[in-house]
Amino acid sequence: MDIAVLGLGLIGGSVLRALAGRGHGLRGYDVDPATRAAAAAAGGPAWRVTATVADAVQGAELTVLAVPLPALDALLGEVVAAGYGGLVTDVTSVQEPVHRLVGRHLGVGPARFVGGHPMAGRETSGFGAADADLFRDRAWVLCLDPDRPAALDDWLRLADLVTDLGARVVPATAAEHDRAVAAVSHVPHLVAAALATAAAEPLAGALAAGSFRDGTRVAASRPELVAAMCTGNAAAVAAALDGLRAALDAARTALDAPDPMAALRPWLAGGHAARSGWPARPGPAGPLPADVTELLGLGRAGGWVTGVAADRRTVTAVRPAPADPAPTAARRGRGGAPGAP
Numbered sequence: 001m002d003i004a005v006l007g008l009g010l011i012g013g014s015v016l017r018a019l020a021g022r023g024h025g026l027r028g029y030d031v032d033p034a035t036r037a038a039a040a041a042a043g044g045p046a047w048r049v050t051a052t053v054a055d056a057v058q059g060a061e062l063t064v065l066a067v068p069l070p071a072l073d074a075l076l077g078e079v080v081a082a083g084y085g086g087l088v089t090d091v092t093s094v095q096e097p098v099h100r101l102v103g104r105h106l107g108v109g110p111a112r113f114v115g116g117h118p119m120a121g122r123e124t125s126g127f128g129a130a131d132a133d134l135f136r137d138r139a140w141v142l143c144l145d146p147d148r149p150a151a152l153d154d155w156l157r158l159a160d161l162v163t164d165l166g167a168r169v170v171p172a173t174a175a176e177h178d179r180a181v182a183a184v185s186h187v188p189h190l191v192a193a194a195l196a197t198a199a200a201e202p203l204a205g206a207l208a209a210g211s212f213r214d215g216t217r218v219a220a221s222r223p224e225l226v227a228a229m230c231t232g233n234a235a236a237v238a239a240a241l242d243g244l245r246a247a248l249d250a251a252r253t254a255l256d257a258p259d260p261m262a263a264l265r266p267w268l269a270g271g272h273a274a275r276s277g278w279p280a281r282p283g284p285a286g287p288l289p290a291d292v293t294e295l296l297g298l299g300r301a302g303g304w305v306t307g308v309a310a311d312r313r314t315v316t317a318v319r320p321a322p323a324d325p326a327p328t329a330a331r332r333g334r335g336g337a338p339g340a341p
Helices: 010-020 033-043 053-057 069-081 098-108 149-163 174-198 200-205 210-220 222-232 234-255 260-276 292-300
Strands: 001-007 023-027 061-064 087-090 112-114 116-118 140-144 168-170 282-289 304-308 314-318
Touching: 001 010, 001 053, 010 033, 010 112, 010 314, 023 033, 023 053, 023 314, 033 234, 053 069, 061 069, 069 098, 069 222, 087 098, 087 149, 098 112, 098 200, 112 140, 112 149, 116 149, 140 149, 140 174, 140 282, 149 168, 149 260, 149 292, 168 234, 168 260, 168 292, 174 222, 222 234, 282 292
Parallel strands: 001 023, 001 061, 061 087, 087 112, 140 168
Antiparallel strands: 116 140, 168 304, 282 314, 304 314
C-alpha cells in the first residue's frame, strides 16, 4: 500500500518502521522540524519525510493519524484541506472523541475512517524510541460500528495490514474500547503517579525495589500526554477511579477489623486470581465469518484476530482457553498454603 503516517513520535515512528519492514510505500510528516530531520536521516530509501501534510497524503491509499488527541482537530482539518479521499485510521488511546472529530471533518467528504489503538505504549517517547517490533504479539484494537456495516471492507483491509505486523487485532466499538482502556491503561497511569509521589521521601526511595518499580513505571510518561489521554476519556476514567477508590476503601476498612489478616485475605484473593490468570492462554485458532456481529462477539469474549482470508469472507480467530480449575490443597502444597514447602 501507499501509506502516509502523520506524527512521528513513539507510536507513529514505530508504525513507520514496522510498515517499512513489510515493503509498503511510505511518507511521514511531523509538525516538529527536528523530528522530521531525525526521521529523514533514519529513513534512507525506506520512507520519505515531507515538509507538509498535503505532500504526505498526496496519492496515499491509507493515512495514519499518530498525534495526541489535542492536536487531532487541526490535523484533520489539514487532511481535509489537502483533498484527501482515501482510508484514514488513528492510533489514539481514546476513541469516542476521535470518532466525533472525524465525523465533523470527514463526514461530508470522500475519506473513510476506521478507528484504531495499538496497546503497545512505553514510558519513553519521541522518534528516537520508535521500534519496528513494538506491536509484535500486542493487541491492536480496530473499532467496528454496528450502524456502519459498509465499513467492514475497510476494517478487514486494516486488520490484514495490522496482523501482517505481528499484532493481534481486537474488534470493539469505540465505547467498549474507552471503558476497557480506562481500567487497564488510563487509571493505572494515575495510580502510578500517586504511588511515585507518595514515595518521594528519601528513605522510601532508598528502599524501593521491584514492586515500586513495576507499580510506577508509567509514571515516567510525559505528563501532558497522560493528561490528554485521561481527560479525553474523562467519564470512563472517573467511573473506573470510583470503583478503585471503593476497593481501596474496603482494604482500609479491613485493616481496622478485629482480625485484619482474616479480613484482608479475601480482598486480596480477587486480585490474585485475576492477575494469575492474565494473560489468558490462547485457545485453538479457527475460521470466523467476517461479520460485524460475529467480530464484536469475539472481542467481547476476550478474543482476537490473527489473519484475514484472501477473499475477505472469513478471519482467523482465537478465543481464550478455559481457565484452569483452582488448585487443590494437595497441588498447592502441604497444609494448602500457596507455595508452601
